[in-house]
Structure formats: structure tokens, C-alpha cells
Amino acid sequence: MAAAMALVRGVRFGSYSIGRSRSLIFNSLQRRGIAACVDPSIGLTDEQKEFQKVAFDFAANEMAPHMAEWDQKEIFPVEAMRKAAQLGFGGIYVNPDVGGSGLSRLDTSIIFEALSTGCVSTTAYISIHNMCAWMIDTFGNNEQREKFCPDLCSMQKFASYCLTEPGSGSDAASLLTSAKLQGDHYILNGSKAFISGGGDTDVYVVMCRTGEKGPKGISCVVVEKGTAGLSFGKKEKKVGWNSQPTRAVIFEDCAVPVTNRLGAEGEGFSIAMKGLNGGRINIASCSLGAAHASVLLARDHMCVRKQFGETLSNSQFLQFKLAEMATKLVASRLLVRQAAVALQEGRPDAVSLCSMAKLFVTDECFAICNQALQIHGGYGYLKDYAVQQYVRDIRVHQILEGNDFFCLIHVSEMQWFSKLSWSSPALSPSSNTPDSIRQLIIETLRPEVSQKR
Amino acid sequence: MSARVLVGVKRVIDYAVKIRVKPDRTGVVTDGVKHSMNPFCEIAVEEAVKLKEKKLVKEVVAVSCGPQQVQETIRTALAMGADRGIHVEVSGKDYETLGPLQVSKIFAALAKKEQADLIILGKQAIDDDCNQTGQMTAALLDWPQGTFASEVTLEADKLKVVREIDGGLETIKINLPAVVTADLRLNTPRYATLPNIMKAKKKKITNVKPADLGVDVSSRLEVLKVEKLKEAGRI
Numbered sequence: 001m002a003a004a005m006a007l008v009r010g011v012r013f014g015s016y017s018i019g020r021s022r023s024l025i026f027n028s029l030q031r032r033g034i035a036a037c038v039d040p041s042i043g044l045t046d047e048q049k050e051f052q053k054v055a056f057d058f059a060a061n062e063m064a065p066h067m068a069e070w071d072q073k074e075i076f077p078v079e080a081m082r083k084a085a086q087l088g089f090g091g092i093y094v095n096p097d098v099g100g101s102g103l104s105r106l107d108t109s110i111i112f113e114a115l116s117t118g119c120v121s122t123t124a125y126i127s128i129h130n131m132c133a134w135m136i137d138t139f140g141n142n143e144q145r146e147k148f149c150p151d152l153c154s155m156q157k158f159a160s161y162c163l164t165e166p167g168s169g170s171d172a173a174s175l176l177t178s179a180k181l182q183g184d185h186y187i188l189n190g191s192k193a194f195i196s197g198g199g200d201t202d203v204y205v206v207m208c209r210t211g212e213k214g215p216k217g218i219s220c221v222v223v224e225k226g227t228a229g230l231s232f233g234k235k236e237k238k239v240g241w242n243s244q245p246t247r248a249v250i251f252e253d254c255a256v257p258v259t260n261r262l263g264a265e266g267e268g269f270s271i272a273m274k275g276l277n278g279g280r281i282n283i284a285s286c287s288l289g290a291a292h293a294s295v296l297l298a299r300d301h302m303c304v305r306k307q308f309g310e311t312l313s314n315s316q317f318l319q320f321k322l323a324e325m326a327t328k329l330v331a332s333r334l335l336v337r338q339a340a341v342a343l344q345e346g347r348p349d350a351v352s353l354c355s356m357a358k359l360f361v362t363d364e365c366f367a368i369c370n371q372a373l374q375i376h377g378g379y380g381y382l383k384d385y386a387v388q389q390y391v392r393d394i395r396v397h398q399i400l401e402g403n404d405f406f407c408l409i410h411v412s413e414m415q416w417f418s419k420l421s422w423s424s425p426a427l428s429p430s431s432n433t434p435d436s437i438r439q440l441i442i443e444t445l446r447p448e449v450s451q452k453r
Numbered sequence: 454m455s456a457r458v459l460v461g462v463k464r465v466i467d468y469a470v471k472i473r474v475k476p477d478r479t480g481v482v483t484d485g486v487k488h489s490m491n492p493f494c495e496i497a498v499e500e501a502v503k504l505k506e507k508k509l510v511k512e513v514v515a516v517s518c519g520p521q522q523v524q525e526t527i528r529t530a531l532a533m534g535a536d537r538g539i540h541v542e543v544s545g546k547d548y549e550t551l552g553p554l555q556v557s558k559i560f561a562a563l564a565k566k567e568q569a570d571l572i573i574l575g576k577q578a579i580d581d582d583c584n585q586t587g588q589m590t591a592a593l594l595d596w597p598q599g600t601f602a603s604e605v606t607l608e609a610d611k612l613k614v615v616r617e618i619d620g621g622l623e624t625i626k627i628n629l630p631a632v633v634t635a636d637l638r639l640n641t642p643r644y645a646t647l648p649n650i651m652k653a654k655k656k657k658i659t660n661v662k663p664a665d666l667g668v669d670v671s672s673r674l675e676v677l678k679v680e681k682l683k684e685a686g687r688i
Contacts, residue, residue: 017685039487046525046528047650047651047654049525050528050529050532050645050650051647051650053489053529053643054645054646054647054650057644086646087644087645087647088646088647089647090650092647094649101647101648101651102651103647120635358550
């Protein structure tokens with residue numbers, strides 16, 4: 001019976017070349033008979049469990065068998081992602097009237113967490129694509145929404161989010177890419193760095209400077225591939241996230257119609273930051289999925305590997321280590337889900353919760369995956385075993401969409417502002433806080449700096 | 454075509470779960486264990502939905518027998534494309550002893566009540582491996598049966614069924630109304646899409662009791678003990 005069941009799934013796989021060790025890993029990812037405590041479906045509604053089930057099934061059947069190949073051959077899996085889009089994963093929190101699925105942030109987090117068990121890198125790209133589709137859906141006018149969103153939701157076209165530049169990462173508001181108004185076009189000049197999907201995607205959501213220095217001078221425009229003056233740098237060679245290409249995006253007198261601008265001039269920074277709030281939850285969710293898969297892989301390895309005459313699962317030290325990993329996984333999951341609910345409800349603490357979630361979860365989940373690799377011993381270091389890919393893929397989650405160090409500043413700023421007044425829009429973190437006030441906050445909250453004064 | 458299809462879906466322990474026998478050896482542990490739709494029932498639902506998409510049948514009704522939890526399984530069928538669901542309420546001791554004979558009586562009664570033209574079931578359930586319900590239902594209704602189907606074609610009011618048998622493939626032509634049981638290679642079940650899962654919430658599930666259908670669910674079988682097989686073949 002078990003053989004027949006393996007065959008039922010086998011019918012869906014297509015061909016995959018496996019050494020015996022790889023099939024062990026694959027089967028253990030398949031085995032969703034999880035210990036009740038780390039079961040990710042606890043506390044979900046029936047509908048959310050259905051979403052999660054589809055995502056897990058898709059991850060196990062369409063992504064996990066190819067995850068290593070996509071990583072080693074640096075393949076951008078367009079077909080697999082389009083299949084995901086057919087299930088509704090192309091615009092999960094985009095409005096249904098333009099082709100999205102209209103789900104909540106919590107539903108989205110659950111879905112990305114499940115998809116991530118199949119391939120972190122691809123899921124992370126899908127989440128970036130979703131973020132861009134949402135930005136156009138939320139801040140675009142009806143013409144823009146109808147022009148771009150349906151194709152993005154079906155993944156007929158792919159999107160990239162262009163904020164970072166060689167000279168401005170955490171200090172995003174100091175970006176230099178300029179957009180000068182000439183008639184009914186903006187002429188863009190400058191370059192963006194580390195753009196996920198850059199060169200292979202079709203729609204670029206670009207933050208550029210239309211006005212004065214600082215966040216208030218930034219606007220958001222949509223640039224389509226093929227526009228004259230748009231070119232790309234070389235494909236970067238990365239430690240992980242290899243199933244999505246990363247390139248510099250270069251603008252040389254690139255003319256973009258004014259009708260492609262999302263929102264008003266000067267709203268670009270706020271749009272970008274609001275996109276990133278959700279983006280942080282998505283990235284944290286991807287880390288959760290990797291950690292979940294790694295915990296299961298570690299547990300299975302411990303049941304199989306024998307040393308000193310018994311399986312590793314008999315070692316109390318390792319049992320405790322696994323218990324710690326499980327505890328941190330569940331704690332992380334709860335924080336991400338809370339942040340998702342807060343963002344969905346528009347609560348005042350939403351932004352800080354998103355930063356806290358990203359900060360805490362990406363760190364903890366990396367530690368969990370790293371520990372899982374350690375438990376595998378020498379085998380963990382081989383590319384035949386999936387755990388090393390999870391480690392490499394989620395390492396970058398601690399860096400992008402809000403570097404951990406920046407998240408700390410973000411959260412500590414929130415603590416300061418909460419003592420004053422949340423309702424004042426001038427104090428809202430996504431508004432143009434003058435650099436001088438920000439500097440004052442940081443110095444007040446970092447004792448070692450104020451001691452020097 | 455005004456045909457109505459009844460599809461049986463059973464809620465079973467997920468195929469990927471490691472089964473454990475209860476300490477008192479009266480059965481297997483089901484509390485807190487992940488359950489899902491029987492894989493052969495998924496194939497049956499897929500086939501029914503495909504027939505509806507080809508406009509050969511008008512309505513697909515998903516049926517499940519059991520306690521409150523089987524509504525999840527019916528919802529999954531609705532998310533795959535079934536139009537409405539029927540939940541036959543059986544719980545407690547009756548559910549533990551529910552077997553193919555009682556289920557086939559329920560299906561026979563429902564087929565008459567709903568005026569179904571076609572019943573599609575999975576060939577067997579992965580928990581009891583009985584492979585009896587389809588055949589018994591056909592017998593009770595005195596309908597033709599196409600079991601172990603790996604291909605089903607509707608031609609006017611006849612059904613051409615290719616069956617997987619020990620000797621190879623057998624093709625038969627049977628009259629409607631009929632019972633078909635789905636084998637592994639009949640189709641590949643679709644993933645439910647997010648929009649369909651949400652639409653499924655609005656689809657109706659009616660509750661029915663076996664007594665309303667005139668069916669007696671008491672069992673003539675008694676399980677004496679359930680034991681784990683000792684590991685075979687280890688040297």
C-alpha cells in the first residue's frame with residue numbers, strides 16, 4: 001500500500017534523478033506526519049488549512065524535486081512559477097477585480113511558509129513579485145492597475161522591486177537615481193543594485209528622485225522592459241538565492257511616461273516603505289518554511305544515523321538541541337503571524353511588529369537551519385543533502401528588505417515615538433522624519449554614543 | 454445532459470503519516486493525527502469534475518459519511534470543483550464500526566433520493582483496503598459496474614470503461630446509470646486553486662442522518678484485535 005501511495009505522488013513528479021540519499025531527504029520532506037507541537041496548521045481556520053495544504057502539496061510535488069537543480073544550474077523556474085500563479089499565488093493579497101486572490105496578510109504568510117519548504121529562493125522571488133503587484137494595485141490608478149496587475153497575477157509578466165543603489169542600502173532615502181520631467185515623460189538616470197529578477201523580469205517598480213533631497217523628493221514609477229535606456233549589469237554570483245538572477249538595473253536617459261507614476265510625486269518613499277512592511281513578513285515567512293523543513297530533516301537524520309552503537313536520537317544533548325530548535329521555530333511562527341494580523345488590521349504597532357518579526361525570525365531561523373546542518377555532521381556539508389541549501393538560501397534574509405541592524409534602529413525609534421503620539425502623521429515612520437531628529441533619537445537610545453558626548 | 458454524479462469521498466489518515474497501533478490493540482491512533490481525503494477518492498472527484506467541464510454531466514455532488522470532521526473532506530471536494538456536498542452524520546461507536554456494507558446501503562439510498570445517474574468512488578480506501586463499497590453499491594442498486602477504471606468515456610447514455618485487471622486492460626461498455634471505481638492511473642487530481650477554495654465556502658453542504666435514508670448502520674462485524682506486523686525479512 002505504501003508503495004502504491006508513493007506511486008500516486010510519483011505520477012505527479014515527472015522525472016528526477018536521485019541518489020539514494022536524495023530520495024531519503026525527499027521522502028522525509030514528504031512525510032508530513034509531524035509532531036503536534038511544530039505542526040504549522042495549529043490555530044488556523046479550516047479555510048487557511050486548505051490554503052496551506054495546497055501550498056504544501058505544490059511545494060512537495062512541483063518545487064522540492066527541482067530545488068537542487070535550480071540552485072546548481074541557476075535556473076529561473078518560469079514554468080513552475082506560472083503553475084503556482086494558476087493556483088492564485090501570483091497576487092495573493094491583490095484585489096480579485098484585477099486577477100488577484102484577495103487574501104489576508106496572514107493567509108499570505110501561511111502560504112509562503114509552506115511554499116518555502118519546497119524552495120526558499122523561488123518562494124522569496126514569488127513574494128517580491130507579489131509585493132510589486134500589490135504596490136501597483138494599491139497605489140496605482142485604475143488604468144495602471146488594469147494595465148499591469150492581471151499579467152502580474154497570472155505571472156504572464158514578472159516584476160522586480162528597485163530601491164537599493166550602490167550608494168544607498170539602509171539609507172534608502174538618500175537614493176540618487178534622478179527622474180527629470182520633460183514634457184509627458186520622466187527621464188531616468190542612475191543605477192540600482194542587487195535587483196532580484198533583474199534582466200529576466202518584465203515590470204520594474206522603481207523608486208527615483210523627482211524632487212528635493214530626502215524621502216519627500218522620491219517618486220515611484222513603473223518601467224517596462226524594452227524601454228530605451230534601460231539596461232542591466234552582469235548576473236551576480238551568489239552564495240544562495242540562485243534560482244533568481246540578481247543584476248544591476250541601469251537607466252541612461254531612460255524615458256518613462258508620466259502616466260506610469262504610482263501615486264503623486266513625492267509619495268514614492270512612503271509607497272516603498274509600505275510595500276516593505278509586507279515584504280518583511282513575507283521574507284520572515286520564507287525563513288520559517290526553511291527552518292521547519294530543516295527541523296524535520298534533522299529529526300529524520302537523527303533517527304537514522306548511528307554512532308557509539310546507537311542512533312543519534314538517543315543522545316539527550318541532541319534531543320534537547322532539537323527541542324530548542326522546535327521551540328524557537330514555534331515562537332518565530334507566532335511572532336510572524338501576529339505581525340501579519342496587525343498589518344492586515346492597520347494597527348498602530350504594525351510597522352514595528354513587522355520589523356521585530358523580520359529581525360527576530362530571520363536570525364532564529366538561520367540559527368535553526370545552521371544547527372540542523374550541524375546535526376547532519378559531515379553529510380550536512382554535502383550538496384546532496386538539502387539542509388545546506390536551506391542554510392545558504394536564508395542567510396540573505398537577515399540582510400535584505402531591512403538589514404537586521406536597520407531593523408533594530410526601526411524598532412527602537414518606534415519605542416521612542418510611541419511615548420509621544422502615534423496618531424500624529426508627522427511622527428509616523430514612513431513619513432519624512434528629518435535626519436536631525438532621527439539622529440537625536442539614535443543618540444538618546446544608544447548609551448555608548450551619548451556617553452561619548 | 455442533465456446527468457447528476459454522486460462522488461464518495463472518505464476521510465482517512467494521511468498516507469504520509471506513520472501509523473501507530475493503540476496500546477489496547479483495538480485499533481490505530483487517530484486522535485491528533487493528520488487526516489486527508491483518500492487518494493483514490495481525489496481521483497474520483499477529479500474525474501467527475503472533468504466530466505462536468507466537458508459538459509457531459511450537470512452536477513457533481515460530493516458525499517461523505519462520518520462525524521463533524523468529514524466536512525473538511527467535503528470542502529476539499531468542493532474546492533476541486535464539486536457543486537454541493539452531502540454529509541451523512543455517523544458518529545461515535547457507529548462510526549468506528551462503519552464498513553463497506555453500511556456505506557453502500559447509504560449510497561444506494563442517496564442515489565435513489567438524488568436521482569443520480571452515475572456514482573464514482575475510489576477503488577479502495579487506504580485505511581481498510583476493503584475494495585468493496587463500489588461493487589456492493591452496484592449490486593444493491595442492480596446497476597452495472599466499471600471497477601478499477603483507468604479510462605472513462607461517456608458516449609450518449611453508455612459508458613466505455615477501460616479496466617486495469619491482472620491480465621492487462623479490459624474495455625467494457627455499460628449502460629447508465631452505473632457505478633465506476635477509480636484506479637490510480639485514471640487521472641492526476643488537480644490542486645485546488647485559492648479562488649476555488651474561497652468559492653467552496655459558499656457551496657452548500659446538507660446534513661442527513663442514516664435513519665432518514667432508512668439505513669441501519671449497525672455492524673455485524675466485531676474487531677477482535679489490531680496488531681503491528683513484526684518486521685519482515687530482516688537478517
